[in-house]
Amino acid sequence: MILFFVIFxxxxxxxxxxxxxxxxxxELPTHDASVNRGQPIENAGLARDLAELxxxxxxxxxRRFAASVSFTDGAYHVAFTNQLPDGGTVTFTVxxxxxxSKTLSIKRTTKPA
Numbered sequence: 001m002i003l004f005f006v007i008f009x010x011x012x013x014x015x016x017x018x019x020x021x022x023x024x025x026x027e028l029p030t031h032d033a034s035v036n037r038g039q040p041i042e043n044a045g046l047a048r049d050l051a052e053l054x055x056x057x058x059x060x061x062x063r064r065f066a067a068s069v070s071f072t073d074g075a076y077h078v079a080f081t082n083q084l085p086d087g088g089t090v091t092f093t094v095x096x097x098x099x100x101s102k103t104l105s106i107k108r109t110t111k112p113a
Contacts, residue, residue: 028106033057036101041076044069051078051094054103062092074098087113 033053041047048069055062065080076098081091089111095104 023109023111025107025109028058028108030103030106031057032103033101039101041096041098041101044071044076047071047076047096047098048078050096050101051076052080054094054096054106055080055092058106060092065092071098075104084110084113 031054033050034057035053036046036050041050048067052062052067062080062082065082068079068081070077074097076096077093078096079091079093081089084090091109091111093105093107093109095106096102097104
């Protein structure tokens with residue numbers, strides 16, 4: 001009698017699923033808000049308002065998105081997140097220099113359900 005032992009360490013389907021589950025980030029063109037240029041950002045509320053204005057001037061309306069603001073290394077990171085109809089999420093992140101209000105980066109990240 002011959003016995004065969006087969007060990008499966010993974011499956012191609014699982015690998016593809018893991019890649020699909022990963023968030024997809026895209027850098028968007030940056031520009032500065034039409035107000036407060038060259039001025040310091042005094043607080044998180046102003047950072048949020050400026051980030052919303054930067055996105056609005058790019059044609060992106062985030063008024064109904066949940067917002068979060070963090071401050072790291074002299075820059076405000078403002079994230080606007082919303083649920084997509086398919087159950088996934090989309091997040092727009094704007095990074096602003098706290099000393100000059102300059103937009104350092106804008107990123108759109110989508111994550112499937």
